[in-house]
Amino acid sequence: MAAPCYLGWDFSTQQLKVIAIDEQLRVIYEDNVHFDKDLPEFKTQSGVYIHSDRLTVTSPVLMWVKALDMILEKMKSSGFNFSQVRALSGAGQQHGSVYWKKGSMQILKNASAELPLHQSLQACFSVSNSPIWMDSSTASQCSALEKAVGGAQHLASITGSRAYERFTGNQIAKIYGQNPEVYMETERISLVSSFAASLFLGAYAPIDYSDGSGMNLLQIWEKVWSSSCLDACAPGLKEKLGCPVPSHSVLGPISPYYSQRYGFSPDCKVVAFTGDNPASLAGMRLQEGDIAISLGTSDTLFLWIQEPTPALEGHILCNPVDSQTYMALLCFKNGSLMRERVRDDCASGSWDEFSKALSSTVAGNNGNLGFYFDVMEITPEAVGIHRFNKDNQKVSVFPKEVEIRALIEGQFMAKRIHAEKLGYKVMPRTRILATGGASHNRKILQVLSDVFNAPVYTIDTTNSACLGSAYRAIHGLVAETNVSLADVVKLAPEPKLAVTPAAGAEELYRPLLKRYAELEQKVIYNPTSSCLAK
């Protein structure tokens, strides 16, 4: 009999990725489908549609289904032995939502193994373009929700976050408000993660506590839906969401569709899917005191936290690997796509040239600082490009190499400043665990290390959400017997030291961090004034 293995999936913004690991936790297969490149018929840019109002951002739900068909066919052609898979789990970009039309459950359950799944599911979605995390079109729904529950801080105390435009409750409220008939014909609303789990389960998969904490709907302490939040968003919402479950739950066996079409064992278990950042926390085996920085489409920073205090900035999510604890998360919308834009403008579209520019400029950039927000940022709420010389005077352009360093230093200074605002302190034993596409780039990691004055570690794959999902698949099989994820993955390779801070980094960046924080106040979005920083 073939050796058992476990699959971890990641339905992220730009790609669908998969990793298979064996019982020794070694990666034995890794693949991806890139939405723009491999599925050009959907005409997405970086996996998304930005609508004409520049606020609404969606992705076609059938693209995600077709990507799954495509990656499974690729695995099959490569000779991947699906019968070895004992369990699978996965992750999805957080906050995005999928709307299943009445009657879809039956179609999902009875999908013919003769057809690719996207053909059977064509008519299943009442909203064909799913709102995703980049959307910022729900300001009025956010105000209404905060008002309904007694204010922003009160909402944060219940759900872990004040109202955020991308959070799913506000997205659902918008759909209900604009198209009540579409809402009424929807029998189930999934997150991207629970939607992806549903595809494997052949039935509607529940939302897990951790990804469910990114909706402004879940009481993160009691782990039940908040009736006041549900009622403020849309009628009859509780039934459409189903009951939330612990993130380690085994949801059931894989749908017969996969056994018949690809040769999966009918005993292969589907473990609850979660958000991509929670899955990365599992994949990087984050420990208390560590700081994780993901440099994917979005940049995120997250921490393992025992006793959180939800505030007006940042998010508290239920911890995906330990239901008694939490994770704190900050999200920065202008991540890789912003870096790609500056790379294209200043480094002829080449990461090599971009890295050389970082090497050819001095740490601290001779006092030149920049804020780079092509789209309205989440942390802090600000938009536009703002450059300042060493005397804090606004300037309209920087030389190309200065621009590149200002971008990277600025992005990491913002992360440190906002992590410190959350109460996080960089200690002598602090480890930064970096992941995501840009963590391939050692020159970028060096700036990260210098700005935080802490060593940066990486794991073998930048797809930590996939790896974490594969770990979670194994953990799901034993979690009910009180085995921790840490026990399950104790033999996995330790994160490796990638870079250490340069001598004098703390002395250099301390005053710059102070200046950056002061200048940030000047560029913060003020809806009543069209002129931003003076």
Ligand SMILES: Nc1ncnc2c1ncn2[C@@H]1O[C@H](COP(=O)(O)OP(=O)(O)O)[C@@H](O)[C@H]1O
């Ligand atoms: N060498 C590199 N230097 C900097 N950024 C890189 C490099 N290689 C890839 N990237 C960035 O990684 C991003 C994709 O990261 P990834 O974590 O796969 O994103 P997601 O999970 O959101 O789809 C790309 O948008 C690209 O800008």
Ligand SMILES: O=C(CO)[C@@H](O)[C@H](O)COP(=O)(O)O
């Ligand atoms: O909105 C958030 C977290 O709150 C984003 O981090 C999404 O989860 C998208 O993830 P990536 O595709 O960038 O990894």
